[in-house]
Structure formats: structure tokens, C-alpha cells
Amino acid sequence: MKFWHKVLLFSLINSLVFNPNYLAFANPEIEIEPETTLTNKIISSGAIRVSVSYQPPNFDNPESMDDRNFSYQIFYNNKKQVEAKDFTMMTGGVTLKDLDSNGTDEVIVRTFSGGAHCCTNFIIYTWQDNQFIKTETGFLDGGAGNFEDLNGDGKSEFLTFDNSFLYAFSSYAGSFPPTIIYTFNNGNFEPVTRNYPKVLRETLQQMYQSIRQGQKENYEVNGVLAGYVAQKILLGEYEDGWKFMLANYDKSSDWGLDIYDSNGNVIDQYTDFPTALKAFLIEQGYLDKNGNPSANKK
Numbered sequence: 001m002k003f004w005h006k007v008l009l010f011s012l013i014n015s016l017v018f019n020p021n022y023l024a025f026a027n028p029e030i031e032i033e034p035e036t037t038l039t040n041k042i043i044s045s046g047a048i049r050v051s052v053s054y055q056p057p058n059f060d061n062p063e064s065m066d067d068r069n070f071s072y073q074i075f076y077n078n079k080k081q082v083e084a085k086d087f088t089m090m091t092g093g094v095t096l097k098d099l100d101s102n103g104t105d106e107v108i109v110r111t112f113s114g115g116a117h118c119c120t121n122f123i124i125y126t127w128q129d130n131q132f133i134k135t136e137t138g139f140l141d142g143g144a145g146n147f148e149d150l151n152g153d154g155k156s157e158f159l160t161f162d163n164s165f166l167y168a169f170s171s172y173a174g175s176f177p178p179t180i181i182y183t184f185n186n187g188n189f190e191p192v193t194r195n196y197p198k199v200l201r202e203t204l205q206q207m208y209q210s211i212r213q214g215q216k217e218n219y220e221v222n223g224v225l226a227g228y229v230a231q232k233i234l235l236g237e238y239e240d241g242w243k244f245m246l247a248n249y250d251k252s253s254d255w256g257l258d259i260y261d262s263n264g265n266v267i268d269q270y271t272d273f274p275t276a277l278k279a280f281l282i283e284q285g286y287l288d289k290n291g292n293p294s295a296n297k298k
């Protein structure tokens with residue numbers, strides 16, 4: 001297990017064991033496990049009721065596999081408002097939780113696509129102006145992220161990381177993407193990453209340790225350095241981060257140097273990692289088109 005995987009595992013265990021919100025079990029929840037079968041299982045909270053059905057995929061008979069094996073209906077005051085079918089395997093679920101602290105629970109649907117490092121999607125239904133508004137995080141690596149009230153105002157933030165950094169300059173295990181934090185407001189996710197410098201700095205410290213560990217073990221460091229520079233941009237310390245990257249990057253690695261055309265064919269190569277990283281940071285909006293740190297990246 002690579003260093004930052006250990007760190008993630010540790011923080012996951014930590015959040016399960018030490019998070020008092022989790023221990024309170026306050027939120028109605030249906031949890032799907034590998035062998036779970038559900039037929040119209042109900043959870044409810046106030047005016048909201050959800051009925052959930054699930055059949056695990058049958059891998060022995062792939063022909064007959066239902067790619068819409070997870071279905072749910074959402075009611076408001078006993079009137080059916082949403083009927084949806086989706087796919088999930090191994091894990092998934094539905095949780096009722098008031099993410100925006102307006103007195104009405106959101107319906108949080110979690111699906112998992114399967115695959116080695118992939119992918120969780122959160123689908124959120126929020127009751128606004130007499131209808132459910134739907135929003136999604138989109139498929140995100142692994143567990144995707146978690147909802148947590150970071151500033152104690154009663155509204156949940158969604159903590160995740162920038163999936164575009166995975167595999168960009170190293171293997172999956174050698175990648176350490178920068179943090180993204182959203183707040184959930186009026187049915188939408190709004191990026192508020194820069195409002196949480198303490199959280200950013202904690203992850204930055206883990207990145208730093210991961211780079212030092214990688215150097216000690218002669219392991220990939222460029223993927224972590226890419227994340228490190230981006231995290232420094234979010235902290236308003238781009239120049240400092242860039243200098244650190246220049247002093248520490250692995251000149252022998254050619255991962256991420258290829259330049260592709262729109263059809264995915266290699267047409268050229270960047271001369272070195274810093275040049276490739278700069279282009280990538282511009283592409284992802286961390287730097288503006290002139291290569292200066294972008295205040296728009298939130």
C-alpha cells in the first residue's frame with residue numbers, strides 16, 4: 001500500500017470512528033452491500049419518503065444482467081415525484097440528510113460503477129419550489145468524497161479531490177490530486193475550496209511527506225508534485241510551490257510528456273516535466289492562459 005493510500009485509509013477510519021455525526025446514526029439510510037436484495041424498501045423523513053429496490057448483478061449470467069438494477073421512487077407528502085433506475089454493484093445506497101440546513105432532508109443516492117479504482121456517483125435530490133431538483137457529483141474515483149460540515153454552520157461541505165490529476169504524471173498510486181471542496185446551496189454544488197486553508201494545508205503536508213517518502217524509496221514523485229503545485233496555487237503560494245517542484249522533480253520520468261491531438265494520437269512531446277505541468281495547470285484552470293495563478297480556480 002502506497003503512503004498516501006495509507007493516509008486516506010487512516011482518515012477514512014478516523015472519520016468513521018471519531019466523527020460524532022456518524023455515531024449519532026441520525027440520518028435514515030439504506031445501505032447496499034454485495035449480497036443485498038431489496039424490494040420496495042422504505043425510508044422516510046418528514047414529508048419525504050423513498051422506496052428502493054435492488055438486485056445484485058449476476059456475473060454468472062452476464063447476458064441476463066440488468067444494467068438498471070437499482071430503482072427508487074421519491075415521494076413528497078405521499079405524492080410520487082421521482083421515479084428513477086440506475087446501476088450499482090458491490091456498494092451503494094440512499095441517505096436522507098439535510099445538506100443545506102433548510103429543514104428538509106435531501107435524498108442522497110450513491111452508486112458505484114465497479115472497476116479497480118472507479119467510480120462513485122452521488123445523485124442529490126433537493127425539494128425546491130414544489131419539485132425535486134436533481135444534481136450529481138458525476139463519477140469520481142473510489143469513494144468519491146464525503147459530506148462534512150467543515151465550518152460548523154450546519155450546511156454540509158463535500159470534500160473531494162481533482163480527478164484530472166490521476167494518471168496525469170504518474171501511475172494511480174503515484175498520484176496525489178489537489179483538494180476540491182464544494183458547498184451545497186439551492187440544489188447546486190458551489191466550489192469553496194479556498195475558504196478552507198487549514199484543510200488545504202493538512203493535505204499539503206501529506207503531499208510533502210509523500211514526496212519525501214517517494215524520494216527515499218526511489219518511487220515516482222512527479223504525480224505528487226503536480227498535486228502539490230496545484231494545492232499551493234489554491235493557498236495563494238504558487239511561486240513557492242513551483243520552486244519546490246523545480247528542485248525536486250524526477251528528470252528521468254517521461255510520464256505525461258506526450259502531446260495529443262483531438263483524436264488521441266501523439267503528435268509531439270513536451271521537453272520536460274515543468275513545461276508539461278504548466279500546460280496541464282493552464283488546461284485545468286489553475287493557471288490563466290499567460291501562466292499566472294488564476295483566482296478563478298475556487
Ligand SMILES: [Ca+2]
Nearest residue numbers: 098100102104
Ligand atoms: Ca435541505
Ligand SMILES: [Ca+2]
Nearest residue numbers: 149150151155
Ligand atoms: Ca458548512
